[in-house]
Amino acid sequence: MSLGNGKRTANREKRRELQEQLTSETEVLKDKKLIREEVNHRIVSGIKTMPLEYDSIFNEEKARQNKDSDLLILLFQRMFFYRLNEKLSAFECDHTLHLSEQILTQMQFSRGKMNEVLEVLKKNGGICDCEIIYNVESQLIGK
Known part of the structure; x- marks a missing residue:
């Protein structure tokens, strides 16, 4: 029985991790310092790492x-x-x-x-x- 509980707990944790990743990827940056870093990163490398409100x-x-x-x-x-x-x-x-x-x-x-x-x-x-x-x-x- 404890094996089943352990498996359910692991699955629950896995789902929570995936949900956090999805949430963090779709959230728009609000911190001014992080926005500035993202803008500078895009200017130089052209690679988008986080979404900005400007993108919308x-x-x-x-x-x-x-x-x-x-x-x-x-x-x-x-x-x-x-x-x-x-x-x-x-x-x-x-x-x-x-x-x-x-x-x-x-x-x-x-x-x-x-x-x-x-x-x-x-x-x-x-x-x-x-x-x-x-x-x-x-x-x-x-x-």
Whole structure:
């Protein structure tokens, strides 16, 4: 009889562990320090380790309507627009692409790739840092 109880207890513990893993994977980060770490991790490596509230505003169907969707989606996933929005909230836009260039450098893009990205952003209405948020990011989010 104790063998049966031991087996039930082990199964119960296994279920609890699986449930905790599922819960922790679907929970959105709320701790500001953890959010900052996740953003930095995505900027540099491009790998998503934890979900952020920011992820929920992405609309893939809307994004796919743009012929440059692959690049724009990559920028969204790598937190380019998030970081640009952060920087613009701290500084006033000087109507250049200076902040965008800084972020692309942080993302470790080569000069050639940076120029390609900037051209795509300009083509989609992002003629300066604030216009990238207003015109380009808006093509990827919402309904």
